[in-house]
Amino acid sequence: MKKWMIALASTAAILAASSAMAAQKLKIGAAPYGLNAEFMQIWTAALQQHPAVKSGEVELTVFDGRYDALVQQEQFNTMVTQKFDAIIFVPIDIEAGATAVQAAHDAGIPVIGSNTRVNSDLLTSYVGSDDTISGYMEAKSVLDKIGCKGNVVVLEGPIGQSAQIQRLEGNKKALAECPNVKVLEQQTANWSRAEAQTLMENWITSHPGQINGVIGQNDEMALGAIEAIKSAKLNPKDFAIAGIDGITDALHAVKDGTMTSILQDARAQAQGALDLAIFAAKKGDYKPESDIWAQYPDMPFKDGKQKEYNVPWTPVTTQNVDKLLETRK
Structure with a gap:
């Protein structure tokens, strides 16, 4: 050839x-x-x-x-x-x-x-x-810290998303174990740190000195609540704050002792x-x-x-x- x-x-x-x-x-x-x-x-x-x-x-x-x-x-x-x-x-x-x-x-x-x-x-x-499990775990960490008494607020994910539905189910299961805890506010912040900060700023104004815990259905929203607390010249360590996901800023906040988180x-x-x-x-x-x-x-x-x-x-x-x-x- x-x-x-x-x-x-x-x-x-x-x-x-x-x-x-x-x-x-x-x-x-x-x-x-x-x-x-x-x-x-x-x-x-x-x-x-x-x-x-x-x-x-x-x-x-x-x-x-x-x-x-x-x-x-x-x-x-x-x-x-x-x-x-x-x-x-x-x-x-x-x-x-x-x-x-x-x-x-x-x-x-x-x-x-x-x-x-x-x-x-x-x-x-x-x-x-299983988001029901994480919703229960995070709420329980908040409720344990406040001794199963006092007032909390709940920052939800986008309404209609499975994580929001199931984490809320877990939140409610933990709250049912603490009948002396009152939910002062419960609203979606759409997984957003900025939206959560705005909501928390409003809630701090509406309920001065009354909020003991923050159940954030993800870390971004929990971190937004922390920013609002700092803006109000309050100490985040005086609140029980929890989130879910284990994002980087939340890891630093856990290390600092300002919140709890669960790694997803x-x-x-x-x-x-x-x-x-x-x-x-x-x-x-x-x-x-x-x-x-x-x-x-x-x-x-x-x-x-x-x-x-x-x-x-x-x-x-x-x-x-x-x-x-x-x-x-």
């Missing part, structure tokens, strides 16, 4: 191999409810650090839901039109998100839930943490969901590549076909806070 024919044959083989590799690359979309706050930023970064994304096996596209169910629906329509292989979904609304899941299901695209829930039986599987492992939720998305897209021909399954032996991957995978909560303490802060550098 002539040299130029050999060269052409070699080139053709390389192109064929490249085309095969390109064909094998999975197109996976992630649809979180919004990217403004640190928790979902950590969640997104964990997806991008997944071994399958770093190796090029997966082409990952992350959408910003902008805290709007209609925006998330349009993003699903885009992914359906562009024939994504799988979708990871973190819905803003437990009910409205079902329409998006239905659209993907009708197009034959598997949807893996992560972090927040959707009221749909069509999810292939779900990776998250965004990395485990994100990478676990991506492993399951790849598993579904490859119809089971895949072994998980993330190390999170070894990290949480009580949450085994098994055959990848379970409907639900629950990532455990980790209370942030003075003993583990420095180690957790190391992971944020």
Whole structure:
């Protein structure tokens, strides 16, 4: 065979191999409810650090839901039109998100839930943490600190999101154990530090000297309440304040003794969901590549076909806070 024919044959083989590799690359979309706050930023970064994304096996596209169910629906329509292989979904609304899941299901695209829930039986599987448990844990930490008597305020997440619904359920369970505690105010601050600060400033004015505890359904809102307390020239350590998520500023506040927090492992939720998305897209021909399954032996991957995978909560303490802060550098 002539040299130029050999060269052409070699080139053709390389192109064929490249085309095969390109064909094998999975197109996976992630649809979180919004990217403004640190928790979902950590969640997104964990997806991008997944071994399958770093190796090029997966082409990952992350959408910003902008805290709007209609925006998330349009993003699903885009992914359906562009024939994504799988979708990871973190819905803003437990009910409205079902329409998006239905659209993907009708197009034959598997949807893996992560972090927040959707009221749909069509999810292939779900990776998250039981928010009822965290709601109980955080409220109990506040109630224990105030001796099960006095007055508290509750800062809720976006009304209608599963985390808000379940954390409130946990909050109420703890409050029922302390009948002498009165809830002075209860309102959504939409996971926002700024909104929580404004609400808390108003409540401090409306109930001077009466608020003993703050139950913030996430860390951002608890931190907003702390800022309001400081602005009012009061000492945050005179209040019992709790949040959920274990974001960086909250870790520092725990270390400082101004609040309590419970770590929600965004990395485990994100990478676990991506492993399951790849598993579904490859119809089971895949072994998980993330190390999170070894990290949480009580949450085994098994055959990848379970409907639900629950990532455990980790209370942030003075003993583990420095180690957790190391992971944020």
